Amino acid sequence: MDLENQKRVKDLxxxxxxxxxxxxxxxxxxxxxxxxxxxxxxGDPTFAGPLAxxxxxxxxxxxxxxxxxxxxxxxVYDDQIGMMEMVxxxxxxxxxxxxxxxxxxxx
Amino acid sequence: xxxxxxxxxxxxxxxxxxxPGPAMEECIKTTPAEVIFSATECFV
Numbered sequence: 001m002d003l004e005n006q007k008r009v010k011d012l013x014x015x016x017x018x019x020x021x022x023x024x025x026x027x028x029x030x031x032x033x034x035x036x037x038x039x040x041x042x043g044d045p046t047f048a049g050p051l052a053x054x055x056x057x058x059x060x061x062x063x064x065x066x067x068x069x070x071x072x073x074x075x076v077y078d079d080q081i082g083m084m085e086m087v088x089x090x091x092x093x094x095x096x097x098x099x100x101x102x103x104x105x106x107x
Numbered sequence: 108x109x110x111x112x113x114x115x116x117x118x119x120x121x122x123x124x125x126x127p128g129p130a131m132e133e134c135i136k137t138t139p140a141e142v143i144f145s146a147t148e149c150f151v
Contacts (some may be wrong), residue, residue: 001120001148002148005120005146005148008118008144008146009118009120009144012116012118012143012144016143017117020114020115020116021115021116021117021118021143022110022111022115022117022118022119022140023108023117023118024117024118024120024131025120025121025122025127026119026120026121026122026125026127026128026130026131026147027120027122027125028122028124028125028126028137029124029125032122032125033122033125033143036120040118045144059110061110063126063130063131064126067110068110068134070109071110071111071125071138072134072135072137072138073134073137076133076134076136076137077134077145079133080130080131080133081126081130081131081134084125084130088125088126105134
């Protein structure tokens with residue numbers, strides 16, 4: 001996750017309360033999606049950005065996860081995301097992001 | 108139980124090579140949650 005966005009996430013979690021914040025990611029590859037999920041839960045694994053050593057423990061989901069699909073209108077989801085869902089490696093993304101969430105989310 | 112409720116503040120981190128921010132924002136508009144930040148990252 002780029003450094004500017006890390007700072008935004010950190011500031012917003014402080015402002016609104018980490019327990020209220022949900023991070024929704026749309027990374028196209030399982031690896032990058034997993035890194036983003038790790039960054040907002042356990043802290044920046046590359047130790048380059050403002051979230052290095054800052055385990056925010058936020059709730060994090062990827063847009064192709066069933067939990068997100070169940071939470072939004074199905075027709076809008078199909079219009080906006082259905083096409084990309086077909087070309088992404090959904091199983092790998094769900095595995096990566098889900099494992100980070102289970103291991104590091106505090107809320 | 109839904110992952111979103113009326114207290115949910117959502118940070119959207121889209122990906123130009125995956126799912127862009129605005130597409131996820133449109134979906135969140137159908138829930139009680141509020142989007143507080145949205146970006147679309149690009150790794151190129």
